[in-house]
Amino acid sequence: MLSSSIKQISRRLQSGEVTASELVENCLARAHQTKDLNAFVTITADLAREQAQQSDERRRQGQPLGPLDGVPVSVKDNFCVRGAPTTCGSRMLAEFRPPYTASVVRRLLRAGACLIGKTNLDEFGMGVGTVDSFFGPTKNVWGSNVKYKLRYKYGEPATDPPVPPRDSDEDFYIPGGSSGGSAVSVASGSSFVALGSDTGGSVRNPAASCGLVGLKPSYGLLSRHGLVPLVHSMDAPGLLARTVADAALVFDLLSAPDALDSTCVAEARTPVALAERCSARGLVVGVPREYHCPGVDSQVLDAWEAAAAELAAGGATVRQVSLPHTQHSIACYSVLNAAEVASNMARYDGVEFGFRSTEHASTEAMYADGRRRALNEVVRGRVLAGNYFLLRRHYDDYMVQAMRVRRLIQRDFELAWRAGCHLLLTPVTLTDGHLHSEFVQRDSRTNTAALDYCTQPANMAGVPAVSLPVRLSSRGLPISLQLMAPPLGERRLLAAARWLERRLAFPRLELV
Structure with a gap:
């Protein structure tokens, strides 16, 4: 149940097979079971239980709010929630309780979501590993001591996964950052979707490391009101989910003009509303030659080439482009x-x-x-x-x-769109994963260059981007690819991502 998609669990809630209260209790138990992963700074158990009871009462009265009603979610601890600690992973704000709730969180809660907790992050979002939090590092589920099995999305039986190598039991794989706690909360089954923030890759990188879908929308599409700022001109609220359809569903719920954020796009939005059947036919997909850079692993290159070939076989035109800056x-x-x-x-x-x-x-x-x-x-x-x-x-x-x-970086993207590209296909990270022992030996700038090289330009240009897991490496760790689209191009972006997701059938993680 805790590995279900939002659509699946919403159907079970609607049928009465499970209540919101039962679902919340299961997620809280999972959060406790996996507490050694340190995904959460604060567990909001009382709030989640109260919200679940309200959701159950609405269903008894035949008035559910929609597909997210009763669904447990988590929120990165740099989004304000009234009365709950908002620490940003820092001693500086360890006792801070804001008097208001961030706009995107408020929309989640108005849709009936149940808030399980606030998730760990690099202090003030300044990191790429979720290892620099005042509350300690977060551990990736992949390669951890938590028992799990893999199940392919479309009906194949569960299999015993490869065991990623570690030098010692004390070592662990990092979840990426800075939204690593959000990623681990979803990957571990403690929540079904999580809010993160993305300034240079902080949603897409942990999504890639944890085998999830990570969406960074166009700059200004999701309100930043109540998100503690890091870099005003690049910060974007983002989503970590198990499937592209989940990310699209929650994106539609959160995407709306907000007078409280002067940078928020004022026009009404067209819902993404993904069709059940998506197609790659007619797409023009650019493959930037500059993303084939020093340090990129051969297995990442193989996955990149395979995805490009899959798109071409599905009717897309795939061609090389240049983003020289x-x-x-x-x-x-x-x-x-x-x-x-x-x-x-x-x-x-x-x-x-x-x-x-x-x-x-x-x-x-x-x-x-x-x-x-x-x-x-x-x-x-x-x-x-x-x-x-x-x-x-x-x-x-x-x-x-x-x-x-x-x-100049923005202009590179503009020229690619003018040349007829609908999407760009790139890696997310240069390798499949990083052990904590290796990661902490390098300085922050070196780690940022290694993990944000492929993701940061999208923030510079303000374009939407989605990270999509595509295969496992020889070490048994996720390898992900990134699709980018012109500003406000989320519908085409997510439709293509969903098509590729179905064709590649990345194995879903199930904890036991």
């Missing part, structure tokens, strides 16, 4: 990210909210001591770098140049 995206991002971080983090002074130092020698000393004690090294490093880039004597050399490069 892709190689500069991470360097550009390192400047723009740090500059916006420096601005956004200035609010955490311990006066209005957040960790407050007991240092009273001066206001400046209180700020400095509080930030030193409550922010980790990665966050402090970005704040210092951002302030350096924003100095008047450095602004032209760094900020102006980075904004020019960003415009």
Whole structure:
């Protein structure tokens, strides 16, 4: 039951085969069973039970709210939920309880979803592994000590999965980041869909590592109101789900204009509403040559080529294209990210909210001591770098140049669309997975370059992108590919992703 899609579990709820209260109790039990994975910062058990009881009562009265009514969900802990802790994975906000709820979370709850908990993340979303949280690292289900089986989506029997190698029982595979807790909550069966945020790949990377579908919508389609900001100009709420259809269903529920977010697209949306039968016929799919880069694993290349061949066999035109400024995206991002971080983090002074130092020698000393004690090294490093880039004597050399490069990256995408491409097909990450022991030996910039190389340009350009698991590697870890579309092109993007999902039939994870 806990490995079902939203459509399947909604049907069982509607038929009375299971109640929302029973479903919530099962998800809470699964969260407890897998607590060593550290997917959650906060379990909102009382709230979930209350919401489940309300859902059951609506069904008894014959007034269910829709397919999400009674379905357990989880939310990354940088989305505000009124009265619940919103920590951003940081000591700075460990005691913070916001007085309002983020717009996308509010829409989930109004659709009848039951909130199981707030999920772990790299501190303030600054990471690609979910290893830099004040509350400890999150572990991937794949390669963990949790027992599981694999089942292929369309009726094949469960099989014994390969066991990914580890040097020791203490080591583990990272889930990707920064929305790793959200990904693990869905992969482990604790929730059916999760909210994440994506600034450079923070939804798509953990989706790829955990064998899930990860959707980063067009910039401005989902409201950012109530999402604690990292980089205003690139942050996008995103979804982690088991199937493309699940992601599309929840995307339609959340996608609406929001006067509380000035960057939110004001026009009414056309629902994605995926047809039962999707086709690749007539699609023009570009394969960017620059994504065939140093460090990409041969198994990722094989999967990429196989998916391109599958699309061609299905009637799509697949051709090579060029995005020549892709190689500069991470360097550009390192400047723009740090500059916006420096601005956004200035609010955490311990006066209005957040960790407050007991240092009273001066206001400046209180700020400095509080930030030193409550922010980790990665966050402090970005704040210092951002302030350096924003100095008047450095602004032209760094900020102006980075904004020019960003415009060139955006233009690369625009030229691809003008040349007739409907979609772009690329890898998500360069390899299949990373052991924690290996990951922590590298610095944050090196890890970001390795995991965000293929995902970050979509944030620069504001285009929608979806991560889709396509096969298992020889180590028994997921390999995923990415589809990107022009801005506001979610319908075609998700239809193509669903078609490819069905053709490739990636095995679904079932925990036992």
